[in-house]
Amino acid sequence: MMEPLLTDRFGLRTHVAQQSGPVFDLRLAAQAKTGPKLQPHRSTASCEPSPDEGPTFLQALKEQLGPEQRAVRAPVNVIVIDHLDRPTAD
Numbered sequence: 001m002m003e004p005l006l007t008d009r010f011g012l013r014t015h016v017a018q019q020s021g022p023v024f025d026l027r028l029a030a031q032a033k034t035g036p037k038l039q040p041h042r043s044t045a046s047c048e049p050s051p052d053e054g055p056t057f058l059q060a061l062k063e064q065l066g067p068e069q070r071a072v073r074a075p076v077n078v079i080v081i082d083h084l085d086r087p088t089a090d
Helices: 002-010 057-065
Strands: 013-028 067-083
Touching: 057 067
Parallel strands: none
Antiparallel strands: 013 067
């Protein structure tokens, strides 16, 4: 819907290219841990982390549900602008 307007008004020409870029890889940390084992948050408890209340959110996520995320590089699609004109006066 916007592409024809941008093409007419600005002479926009683009193409999609694939480049290597940073992405997050989400995998199971342990194959046996796939089910929900979450514990409800006490309404009186503070949301600030403290050493005696247990793991951080990311640690609990990994331990209780199993997924872990890693920053990796992978192919991603990017829009490349080939040509763009200055807009004409109205």
